Amino acid sequence: MTDIVNDIRCHLYSMMSNEHIEYYGVVPLSGCRIIKNHLIERLDYTPTYVIMFLIPYYPGESQERIVSLYAVPRDYHIYIRELCGRLTDRLKGKFPEYGFDGYGDHSPIYEAHAAAIAGLGLLGDNGMLINEKYGSFVFLCGILTDIPFGDMSYMHEVKGCEHCGACRAACPTGTLTGGGTCLSQITQTKGELTEENKALMRRYNTAWGCDICQLVCPHNADPIKSPIPYFQTDLVYSPDVGCRIDDRAYNWKGQAVIDRNIRIIKG
Numbered sequence: 001m002t003d004i005v006n007d008i009r010c011h012l013y014s015m016m017s018n019e020h021i022e023y024y025g026v027v028p029l030s031g032c033r034i035i036k037n038h039l040i041e042r043l044d045y046t047p048t049y050v051i052m053f054l055i056p057y058y059p060g061e062s063q064e065r066i067v068s069l070y071a072v073p074r075d076y077h078i079y080i081r082e083l084c085g086r087l088t089d090r091l092k093g094k095f096p097e098y099g100f101d102g103y104g105d106h107s108p109i110y111e112a113h114a115a116a117i118a119g120l121g122l123l124g125d126n127g128m129l130i131n132e133k134y135g136s137f138v139f140l141c142g143i144l145t146d147i148p149f150g151d152m153s154y155m156h157e158v159k160g161c162e163h164c165g166a167c168r169a170a171c172p173t174g175t176l177t178g179g180g181t182c183l184s185q186i187t188q189t190k191g192e193l194t195e196e197n198k199a200l201m202r203r204y205n206t207a208w209g210c211d212i213c214q215l216v217c218p219h220n221a222d223p224i225k226s227p228i229p230y231f232q233t234d235l236v237y238s239p240d241v242g243c244r245i246d247d248r249a250y251n252w253k254g255q256a257v258i259d260r261n262i263r264i265i266k267g
């Protein structure tokens with residue numbers, strides 16, 4: 001048992017370093033909040049732990065920007081899928097008797113909470129995981145597994161932010177104080193938008209997503225650009241109607257939604 005824990009500790013460290021992953025932690029799945037149980041039930045093993053890790057994505061700012069910062073680089077789902085593929089292949093190669101499945105975003109667990117109990121940051125009043133180095137401009141990923149981590153797994157107490165109130169005050173729809181729909185959600189809605197929602201998008205100059213609660217957060221005052229080349233190349237701050245979307249984060253809602261939104265912003 002101790003041997004395998006030491007073995008996996010070393011293996012994880014070298015694997016994460018190879019992928020330039022600076023922040024990771026292992027937590028028992030029993031401590032996580034499950035949001036999609038069917039994804040767990042369909043696995044052919046019973047996962048007991050989650051290896052949580054962070055992917056910094058801040059691409060840098062531009063006055064041209066009309067999409068959320070996370071949507072400026074190529075689609076993070078592509079990066080995360082490939083990264084998780086590499087990591088789980090290596091783990092399966094080394095520990096073939098155990099199961100490993102990687103996720104980011106489409107995860108069975110509430111990732112911000114899982115990352116907080118893994119000790120990777122604070123849970124902000126804006127619902128985001130705030131890391132000490134990269135602020136909240138990090139994607140959250142996790143690998144489910146049944147390998148026995150023993151004392152390598154540790155559950156931290158969830159630490160909240162300082163509740164300075166900046167995100168709650170700045171949220172344009174009052175979502176963070178129990179009000180209306182998050183502006184990010186509004187930009188993802190298919191079909192016809194209300195005049196009120198179109199006006200909100202124009203006022204906050206967003207054709208996709210919303211970063212307001214992150215941009216006003218003191219923990220994001222001096223954001224560090226992502227050290228990962230994927231998030232520093234092929235940056236599109238201001239897409240045009242009919243733009244290529246198959247490698248963009250707005251792809252999943254289809255061309256019609258992003259085109260509609262760009263028309264709302266650019267006229």
Ligand code: B12
Pocket residue numbers: 035068069070104105106107108109110111112125126127128129130136137138139140141175176182184185208209210211213
């Ligand atoms: C659904 C979802 C959304 C929804 C709902 C947001 C939310 N906070 O739940 C929408 C589309 C609005 C959204 C927006 C964004 N999201 Co999102 N989203 C998710 C997703 C897939 C699931 C979240 C979830 O279901 N949590 C579980 C439920 C049970 O949590 P809960 O707090 O108890 O549930 C309540 C809240 O969801 C609340 N609620 C409903 N709508 C909203 C909207 C807001 C703003 C808040 C605070 C709460 C809230 O009502 C629920 C019931 O009480 C996660 C990935 C994951 N698997 O965790 C990514 C995730 C949370 N999103 C992420 C990102 C980056 C964003 C955006 C910044 C994108 C953008 N720039 O537009 C915004 C930020 C909005 C915000 N302040 O949270 C990242 C966060 C990274 C981080 N550092 O923490 C995640 C973790 C994806 C990832 N793998 O990196 N998201």
